[in-house]
Amino acid sequence: xxxxxxxxxxxxxxxxxxxxxxxxxxxxxxxxxxxxxxxxxxxxxxxxxxxxxxxxxxxxxxxxxxxxxxxxxxxxxxxxxxxxxxxxxxxxxxxxxxxxxxxxxxxxxxxxxxxxxxxxxxxxxxxxxxxxxxxxxxxxxxxxxxxxxxxxxxxxxxxxxxxxxxxxxxxxxxxxxxxxxxxxxxxxxxxxxxxxxxxxxxxxxxxxxxxxxxxxxxxxxxxxxxxxxxxxxxxxxxxxxxxxxxxx
Numbered sequence: 001x002x003x004x005x006x007x008x009x010x011x012x013x014x015x016x017x018x019x020x021x022x023x024x025x026x027x028x029x030x031x032x033x034x035x036x037x038x039x040x041x042x043x044x045x046x047x048x049x050x051x052x053x054x055x056x057x058x059x060x061x062x063x064x065x066x067x068x069x070x071x072x073x074x075x076x077x078x079x080x081x082x083x084x085x086x087x088x089x090x091x092x093x094x095x096x097x098x099x100x101x102x103x104x105x106x107x108x109x110x111x112x113x114x115x116x117x118x119x120x121x122x123x124x125x126x127x128x129x130x131x132x133x134x135x136x137x138x139x140x141x142x143x144x145x146x147x148x149x150x151x152x153x154x155x156x157x158x159x160x161x162x163x164x165x166x167x168x169x170x171x172x173x174x175x176x177x178x179x180x181x182x183x184x185x186x187x188x189x190x191x192x193x194x195x196x197x198x199x200x201x202x203x204x205x206x207x208x209x210x211x212x213x214x215x216x217x218x219x220x221x222x223x224x225x226x227x228x229x230x231x232x233x234x235x236x237x238x239x240x241x242x243x244x245x246x247x248x
Contacts, residue, residue, distance in 0.1 A: 038069070038070070038126060038175075038176050039123065039126050039127075039173055039174070039175050039176075040070070040072045040173065040174055040176075041171065041172065041173045042059075042061075042074060042100075042102070042171065042172025042173060042174075043072075043074040044105075046059070046074065046075055046076035046079055047073050047074055047075060048073075048075050048076070048079035048083060048084075049076065049078070049079050051076060053074075053076065053102040054102070054104075055102065055103060055104040056101055056102065056103070057076065057077075057101070057102045058077050058099060058100070058101055058102075059074050059075060059076060059077070059099065059100060059101070059102050060074070060075045060076075060077070060080040060084065060097070060098075060099045061073065061074050061075070061097065061098050061099065061100065062075070062084065062088055062091075062094070062096075062097055063094075063095045063096040063097070063153075063154065063165065063174075064091070064092075064093040064094055064095060065093045065094075065095050065158065066093055067093075070095065070165075070176055071093075072174065095154060095156065095165075096153060096154035096165060098153050098167070100172065102172070103170070103172075105171070117198070118140045118143055118144055118149075118198070119140075119144060119149060119168075121136075121140060121197055121198060121201075122137055122140040122141060122144065122175070124202070125137040125140070126175065128202075133193075133197075134178070134180045135180050135182055135186065135190045135193070136190060136193050136194050136197060137177065138177060138178075138179060138180050138182075139190060139191075139194055140194065141164065141166055141175065141177045144166075145166060148169075149168070149169075150166040150167065150168055150169075150175065151166065151167050151169055152164055152165070152166055153165045153166065153167045153174065161178050161179070162178070162179040162181075163176060163177070163178050163179070164176075164177045164178075164179065165177075
């Protein structure tokens with residue numbers, strides 16, 4: 001039988017310190033955890049002069065907190081030097097800055113019929129914006145960061161919630177993920193949920209559909225073999241405490 005332990009014991013201890021004990025679940029409510037979740041794609045043109053980016057052209061990204069959402073601004077090198085290089089961090093709502101090299105997106109291949117992987121599942125969870133999947137989404141983001149498929153660009157606390165800004169190195173998309181501060185006692189059920197979603201997606205067979213996400217039942221035993229479909233999650237650990245990429 002395949003083990004349900006998608007995360008190592010030492011990793012779990014780092015991920016979910018007992019001192020936090022679901023404080024935000026009691027103070028903020030589950031719905032608030034999803035308010036800061038979103039994906040913003042890298043622009044294909046400079047958002048100052050509107051000139052299209054060329055393949056391998058350097059660009060600069062600024063991130064601003066506009067209270068109800070985060071705003072991403074991708075700028076070409078000439079506009080950066082002329083308008084933003086001085087005093088960018090002093091602008092209202094400034095959160096973070098990074099730079100990169102634009103890569104022209106390849107032509108989209110035909111999509112084969114396949115099971116979910118950690119990245120596609122995370123994207124769908126963010127699009128759904130359903131608080132029931134907040135814990136699953138956080139675990140997926142952590143596992144993708146551990147496998148270097150996502151990079152942490154920034155982390156900070158807003159309204160009492162710890163928020164991580166991840167970037168997808170190849171596409172330039174960034175993901176805003178809120179830490180749900182799970183209790184250790186909740187991990188087993190979250191692991192069942194992750195395995196079931198990776199195996200069956202959001203349209204499980206009838207015997208699994210009867211049990212909602214987050215509600216442990218005998219039907220969850222049907223996900224025992226689903227752990228094999230989640231190699232991305234093995235050895236996942238908490239995001240690093242220090243942000244090495246962002247420049248304040």
